[in-house]
Amino acid sequence: MSEIKAVIYSSLAPNQEQEKKFKQFLNKKYGEIELVWEKTDAFPGGFRLEVGEEIYDWSVNGRFRQLKDALDSVPTTNGNIIPLLKEAVTNFNFKAVSEEVGVVISVVDSIVDIKGLDSAVYGEIIVFSSGVKGMVQNISKDKISCILFGSDDEVMQGSAAYRTGKTAGLPVGEGFIGRVIDALGNPIDGKGEIEATSYSPLENPAPSIIDREPVKRPLETGILTIDSMFPIGRGQRELIIGDRQTGKTAIAIDTILNQKGKNCLCIYVAIGQKASSVALLVETLRKKGAMEYTTVVSAFASDASSIQYIAPYAGCALGEYFMNNGKDVLIIYDDLSKHAIAYRTISLLLGRAPGREAYPGDVFYLHSRLLERAAQLSQAKGGGSMTALPIVETQASDVSAYIPTNIISITDGQIFLESDLFFAGQRPAINIGLSVSRVGGDAQTKAMKKAAGTLRLDLSQYREMEVFTQFASDLDDTTKQMLDYGKSLMQILRQPQYNPLKQYEEVITLVCALERLFTLVPLKDVKNCQNQLLDYFSNNEQILCSEIENNRVLTAELKEKIIAAGNDFVKKFVQLEV
Secondary structure, X not given: OOOOEEEEEEXXXXXXXHHHHHHHHHHHHHOOOEXXXXXXXXXXXXXXXXXXXXXXXXXXXXXXXXXXXXXXXXXXXXXXXXXXXXXXXXXXXXXXXXXXXXXXXXXXXXXXXXXXXXXXXXXXXXXXXXXXXXXXXXXXXXXXXXXXXXXXXXXXXXXXXEEEEEEOEEEEOHHHOOOEXXXXXXXXXXXXXXXXXXXXXXXXXXXXXXXXXXXXXXXXXXXXXXXXXXXXXXOOEOEEEEOOOOXXXXXXXXXXXXXXXXXXXXXXXEEEEOHHHHXXXXXXXXXXXXXXXXXXXXXXXXXXXXXXXXXXXXXXXXHHHHHHOOOEEEEEXXXXXXXXXXXXXXXXXXXXXXXXXXXXXXXXXXXXXXXXXXXXXXXXXXXXXXXXXXXXXXXXXXXXXXXXXXXXXXXXXXXXXXXXXXXXXXXXXXXXXXXXXXXXXXXXXXXXXHHHOOHHHHHHHHHHHHHHHOOOOOOOHHHHXXXXXXXXHHHHOOOOOOOOOOHHHHHHHHHHHHOOHHHHOOHHHHHHHHHHHHHHHHHHOHHHHHHHHHHOOOOHHHHHHHHHXXXXXXXXXXXXXX
16 A cells, blocks of 8 residues: 655645745644645645545635534524624634545546545435536445436536535425425425425434324325225335326325325325326316425426435425324325336446346335335324325236336235226226225224124125126126126215215215115216215214214214215105106
8 A cells, every 4th residue: 555645736836934834833743744735826825735545625725614503503594694704704713624535537427426525425415516416326336426417518527525424414494394395305386495494314224113103093085985995004014006197196185185184294296297287287287276285396307317316205205294293194106116227327327237127126125115104103203194105007007017116015914906997987987806905994983883894895705796796687686686786886986086085974885775765866976976975974973074084983863863864865865856
């Protein structure tokens, strides 16, 4: 190994007194080493001392950087910041501190290779001389590679790169509720700056087993099919999976709308979507009054792959801030298929070995370390929760593809949307055979659990019988009754978008449907009958409705009242229609 040599770069050679002070400093820190001077005009107003990999920049630019770092640490408040800045400038002292400075050796598609930052760590933020930031993603023997969080037009070969010692993160706080931000935490809704109260790293360890509690509190979606057969609990991870244009985002949006007044903050992460689609979604949430408790984190399709890659982690970091403060959070990742594609792009550009479907070998870890952060925290940790609804797009309903199978194995169940059902008018187009919730009845209220009864079994029997009898011409009465009953259930489970049901509406519908009251109604009028029935109960049985809604129980007495009132209403409805 060669001996360390100290080199002074400056436009003028140091005089005897300066050279003596240099040697005293070097001998004290490094011992006896050789000191060499090299003439350069690159460091006006000072000098630069390089000792091995350590650099002491005492030029004008170097001292300005120190002052800028000191000013960046001044806390931002809504009050007068001028006195704080004056105090920071008055008390500021330039320090002879060493820093690692790297040199950019190549820039290709927002991937920057840097030589000289040998002590940089994975995930560390690197700042380039233009002010653009990047994050370390690869560490090789002779270089490190970064992904850029800005335009690669401002970083070029030969540019200086500086370590920050900080991992990637974003500002967080209550001020982000109701806002639209990018993956770096910057507001993009034109409503001004957001006051942050804290800073959260993008990557955080998932809560330990000891810090968690069982998932047992329901997160009601307002979608009858889900709440009755595939309930979602607060702290659960439930995958929404299906082909393109089958209503995946619609389920997520209806779930957000249904959280109004239920003390649950919502975060919607849009990954790789068109700006117009995100704007339309935000406007819908605003019209429905849901933006009051929702934050939208967006990485557009036009953004770099690096921005799309960090977007879900940014949303998760914001959600963790609220969860750790004892709040309930619902976070939607729309969608992780595009997220995996963005990560694959980055990995291939970084020269990593491609695996199955060209994805890198750690693509499973990519999503597991994201989704495992969803949890129901223990009371000792504040009792907050974060419920994750990741969305995955399939190709031709192939759930056995690489990314879908990965995420299915990470989550606590999946809601599978079928194209054939969607095009047949069954919306939401949920396939009850392939969908499942591994939390199950633990995430249901007592009223819903009792009302749902044999719904899933009855529907399974209907679907099986429908297949066997589709070519039969002569059916017995029992089979006809079963088919009519199943068809009425399928009509009941149809639900228009932006129309989540209240708890009492779901319970009343299920009780009447499973008592086969709707089989008395012609199939084309079943949905109309259901809507009018719910209006009737809402206007005439307010005590019954409020008891179910507030107490979340369905007693035998309440059930009898629902059946009696429902039976009378359906008979009158049939007579009027006739």
